[in-house]
Amino acid sequence: MSDFFQIDALCGSARTSRLRTAHSDVETPVFMPVGTVATVKGVPQETLEELGVEILLANTYHLFLRPGTETIRKLGGLHRFMSWERAVLTDSGGYQVFSLSDLRKLREEGVEFRSHLDGALHFLSPETATAAQIALGADIIMAFDECTEYPADREHARESMEMTVRWAERCKRYFEEHKEEVPWKSVVGGRWSVASSDPAFANDQRLTTNDQHLFGIVQGGMHAELRRESAERTVEIGFRGYAIGGLSVGEPRTLTREMVEATLPHLPQGAPRYLMGVGTPDEIVEYAALGIDMMDCVLPTRAARHGLLYTSEGKLAIKNARFAQDDGPLDPRCGCRVCARYSRAYLRHLYNSGETLAAVLNTIHNLAFYLDTMRQVRQSIKLGHLEAFLSEVRSRSLNSSAQGEDPA
Ligand SMILES: [Zn+2]
Secondary structure, rough: OOOOOOEEEEEEEEEEEEEOOOOOEEEEEEEEEEOOOEEOOEHHHHHHHHHHEEEEOOHHHHHHHHHOOOHHHOOHHHHHOOOOOOOEEOOOHHHHHHHEEEEEEEEOEEEEEEOOOOOOOOEHHHHHHHHHHHHOOEEEEEEEHHHHHHHOOHHHHHHHHHHHHHHHHHHHHHHHOOOOOOOOHHHHHOOOOOOOHHHHHOOOOOOOOOOOOOEEEOOOOHHHHHHHHHHHHHHOOOOOOEEEEEOOOOHHHHHHHHHHHHHHHOOOOOOOEEEOOOHHHHHHHHOOOOHEEEEOOOOHHHHHOOOOOEOEEEHHHHHHHHHHHOOOOOOOOOOHHOOOOOOOOHHHHHOOOOHHHHHHHHHHHHHHHHHHHHHHHHHHHHHHHHHHHHHHHHHHHHHHHHHHOOOO
């Protein structure tokens, strides 16, 4: 087993592990908050540290367009630019190119697209997307893939999956030739000059392993046998970890789970498995139980900005009139600073008044809830009690299913 990934405990198919990245250790199963443009909307970095966030996700597509990945490289890389000394994962930009931009031309070489910001023409390929991620300097970076649209027939899903495999080979080749160009590489063994207020670095454990880690991505649409083939061929190329991509793209949730179950047996036990773009609090527990190690989703942060809050009693919409005179905390079982200080009545008032603070406080609570859920998952795995926790989560989810759909 590598230095990078060490399994600590097993419980059924689930496991807890430690990812040892250049900037910090990450305990898994982990939920990674999404910091699209190098910020988790509305939440300052010190609050993320206080919440116990060990790894953040940032989007290459957005940073490539603004402020530009070369600008960030010149500023010392993403960690230094955003003053975040813990781990960062960047996606490859593939998903955003296909979902956000006015797609011009997809060909073997790469994708020509127009920026959703100003219509300017850009080009991303396995090589340029990998170069952009080396410039950003995240600890974990992703191969450039084609996110197969949904629905896609078998023939199209196969062509798309095969291109992703060829692109994965090109990403790996480029990465191996250029990985020394990462912006923080030159200070490994030394120190950077960012003043750290982060207590996690008191012992100066950072930069214990000094490479970025490139992950491959499994595609294959909603076809189990293509998922299997994609997994096998991606593993054959050889990556530090494997992601399951192209899910949570509008398909029914039972199908998402089916595809994850079709993929997992073909991924190596000794490497991290990352399920991209998932999910609700009960889904992240279910997938951790299946053996997924890493997940990310905009749901807790986006829902928070829409006044939708996840609690131990289920999901609630804070604008609801029944909270107008409710002096109690948002979630009596939550230990976050929002629940410790503010009432439901006040949070409802802030939200209904369109105050900025509503988004800030709601986001802090939802992230606290997600992170705490994963903490309980890890604890349950270590104690061998994951089934019991899973039943508790399932009954909670039944309670809240009557309260409306997720805004994903
Ligand atoms: Zn809370």
